[in-house]
Amino acid sequence: MEGLGVSSVQHLQALSSLLSTQHGDEGDEGDEDFVRRTCISVYLASTSREKKNNKDIWSEEEVAEGSQYDDLADPRPQPEYEILLKQSVGTEDLFLGLNRKDPSSMCCEAMLVKIKLPDTEATDVVLDVKEKFLDLRTPKYKLGLHLPHPTHSHGGTARFFPESGALEVTLLFKRPMDEINMP
Known part of the structure; x- marks a missing residue:
């Protein structure tokens, strides 16, 4: 249990003190003093966490992927979009059940993102796909879209339909190999 340090022990002790019922007999002033001491110890325990670099405000795990693209001052609207999950199903799956696939999202291999872009040319579209962000x-x-599943950022395809002004982006899921998700 590598992550348990002094601050974790202090957290547990403070939580234990909060949940114990033995301090209830001291009266109202004792309760306020107990709560004040507990809050101070919980605050001290939470602020004593060790960081890799003391100048860092956040760790890499705390920052969501794609947050560098969030621009609140950009007045452009977000286009309409929908996300569909795709699954390759053959007759052996449908009639015989040989591959143990079912209609759930766990058996899907790809994600189709349909984006409506009226009055847009294909040359005007700039698309960047990361593992969890489009x-x-x-x-x-x-459009800054956090994807619901990790994808292969280089294995997808994109098609633009100028007559309807729609862009369809197909992204392959990045899944561990098991008996359902076979290549």
Whole structure:
């Protein structure tokens, strides 16, 4: 249990003190003093966490992927989009059940993101796909989409349909290999 340090022990002791019922007989002033001491010890325990670099405000795990693309001052609207999950199903799956696939999202291999971009040309679209983030920029629209599943950032395809002004991005899931998710 590598992550348990002094601060974790202090957290547990403070929690134990909060949950114990033995301090209830001291009266109202004792309760206030107990709560004040407990709050101070919990605060001290939480502020004594060790960071890799004391100048760091956040660790890498605390920052969501794609947050560098969040621009609150950008007035461009977000286009309409929908996310569909795709699954390759053959006759052996449908009639015989040989591959043990079911209609759940755990058996899906890809994700289809349909984005409506009216009055947009294919040359105006800038698309960047990370493992868990899709960033789309056009002169009229912007979309920063956190993806529900990790994907292969280089294994997808994108098709633009100029007659309907729609972009379809197909992204392959990054899943561990098991008996359901076989190559």
